[in-house]
Amino acid sequence: MRFMSELRWHPLRQEWVITATHRMDRTYKPPKDFCPLCPTKPGAFPTEVPAEDYEIVVFQNKFPSLQPQPPEPDVEGTELTPVEPAKGECEVVLYSPRHDGTLADESVRHIRNLIRVWKDRYQELGSREEIQYVLIFENKGEAVGVTLHHPHGQIYAFPFIPPVQQHELNALAAHREKTGRCLICDLVTQEIVDGRRIVAESGHFAAAIPFYARYPYEVHIFAKEHKPSLLALDAQEEWDLARILKLVMVKYDHLFGFSLPYLMTLHQAPTGGEHEGLGHFRIEFYPPHRSANKLKYLAGCESGAGSFINDSAPEAKAEELRAAGPKTVEEIDD
Amino acid sequence: MYLWERRELSAQKKAVSASRMQKERITKDDGRYLIYYSFDDEDEAGEAGADETGAAQAPDGSAGARGAADAAGEAGSSCCSGKAKAAGERKGQGRKGCGSCQN
Numbered sequence: 001m002r003f004m005s006e007l008r009w010h011p012l013r014q015e016w017v018i019t020a021t022h023r024m025d026r027t028y029k030p031p032k033d034f035c036p037l038c039p040t041k042p043g044a045f046p047t048e049v050p051a052e053d054y055e056i057v058v059f060q061n062k063f064p065s066l067q068p069q070p071p072e073p074d075v076e077g078t079e080l081t082p083v084e085p086a087k088g089e090c091e092v093v094l095y096s097p098r099h100d101g102t103l104a105d106e107s108v109r110h111i112r113n114l115i116r117v118w119k120d121r122y123q124e125l126g127s128r129e130e131i132q133y134v135l136i137f138e139n140k141g142e143a144v145g146v147t148l149h150h151p152h153g154q155i156y157a158f159p160f161i162p163p164v165q166q167h168e169l170n171a172l173a174a175h176r177e178k179t180g181r182c183l184i185c186d187l188v189t190q191e192i193v194d195g196r197r198i199v200a201e202s203g204h205f206a207a208a209i210p211f212y213a214r215y216p217y218e219v220h221i222f223a224k225e226h227k228p229s230l231l232a233l234d235a236q237e238e239w240d241l242a243r244i245l246k247l248v249m250v251k252y253d254h255l256f257g258f259s260l261p262y263l264m265t266l267h268q269a270p271t272g273g274e275h276e277g278l279g280h281f282r283i284e285f286y287p288p289h290r291s292a293n294k295l296k297y298l299a300g301c302e303s304g305a306g307s308f309i310n311d312s313a314p315e316a317k318a319e320e321l322r323a324a325g326p327k328t329v330e331e332i333d334d
Numbered sequence: 335m336y337l338w339e340r341r342e343l344s345a346q347k348k349a350v351s352a353s354r355m356q357k358e359r360i361t362k363d364d365g366r367y368l369i370y371y372s373f374d375d376e377d378e379a380g381e382a383g384a385d386e387t388g389a390a391q392a393p394d395g396s397a398g399a400r401g402a403a404d405a406a407g408e409a410g411s412s413c414c415s416g417k418a419k420a421a422g423e424r425k426g427q428g429r430k431g432c433g434s435c436q437n
Contacts, residue, residue: 048362049368050360050362050368051370055370055371055372055373056370056371056372057368057369057370058368058369058371059362059366059367059368059369060366060367060368062366113355113373116355116371116373117355117371120355120357235378236378239378334378
């Protein structure tokens with residue numbers, strides 16, 4: 001079978017679709033003893049990591065959607081539907097050599113170390129000429145389609161600004177043009193002044209289910225001050241971010257008494273293109289659960305119209321999360 | 335390839351003294367790169383001193399990717415508002431205002 005790997009232009013949505021048929025064969029829920037993300041033990045089968053132990057590891061995805069040297073497109077484009085090579089990079093970030101557990105189980109120090117790895121990858125990938133946006137994210141739990149349970153995240157380095165980020169950048173640019181201020185700085189201020197949707201605060205960050213949340217337990221961790229990306233964080237702010245990040249994840253796990261699945265994405269300034277440098281750092285979580293045993297699906301209205309229906313009030317859900325687990329960052333052990 | 339082998343074959347080992355983070359990059363048999371990150375054991379207070387002046391400092395001590403403007407907070411030069419400062423003071427976090435303009 002011949003694989004296809006290319007960018008196909010969606011002329012109605014005005015966005016690129018990544019076609020990557022080789023990903024159909026990616027490793028799917030292997031048994032624990034054959035986890036490809038564990039360290040390689042003597043005498044055992046070789047995993048992705050040729051070492052008996054490690055702290056944090058990053059490697060190129062074996063089944064990449066985007067590649068530094070992509071093949072030529074397998075199909076011909078037209079004026080209406082252009083095609084481009086799927087150039088870019090896809091990396092896997094292994095949080096820990098331990099197979100069982102999650103990022104929430106790691107120490108604050110280890111999460112701080114991970115933040116430094118994220119910084120390094122953002123800087124290195126973003127410095128490549130062809131890269132315009134570096135997306136760091138984690139898919140956690142089978143409810144969001146995870147196929148490997150070993151704790152890990154991913155990084156996609158795009159040769160274009162992805163549509164969600166493009167919408168945000170357009171909004172940021174328009175607000176700055178109109179007011180001279182950063183839109184997200186203003187939104188963070190609004191959330192803190194209101195207070196009802198705040199889940200937790202630290203010296204430099206605020207975690208809130210924002211006024212406009214689309215998922216019931218959608219938490220955003222905002223930098224309180226204007227920080228376009230992780231590169232703008234100093235050492236104290238890295239520790240502070242690690243602590244509030246752990247607090248939010250521990251709260252999630254206390255909410256229903258099980259490890260809550262989520263999508264986690266880091267939003268930062270693009271590293272190329274028209275809006276290079278424009279942005280305001282934050283981490284967004286999208287947990288699919290709307291209760292302990294019910295999931296929110298992207299159904300007809302969300303998928304067909306792009307219009308989200310949140311069947312809960314962010315103010316009420318923030319109150320639930322405030323009450324779940326440790327209350328403040330001071331209660332989080334290092 | 336095992337741990338003792340990769341140490342011999344390591345093509346690049348980059349120590350980042352400013353952040354006390356080490357990177358060791360290897361090339362796997364199939365040509366893909368893999369990077370081992372390791373960290374010195376250090377406490378929070380010690381590091382805060384090391385980075386006091388380096389809000390814009392990248393892990394390798396440079397100003398950052400093409401994000402030099404980013405690190406300098408270029409986009410935030412006009413982000414401070416009285417509301418933001420008031421909010422920080424109300425919460426008693428000792429916040430002095432925007433990190434970009436230091437107002």
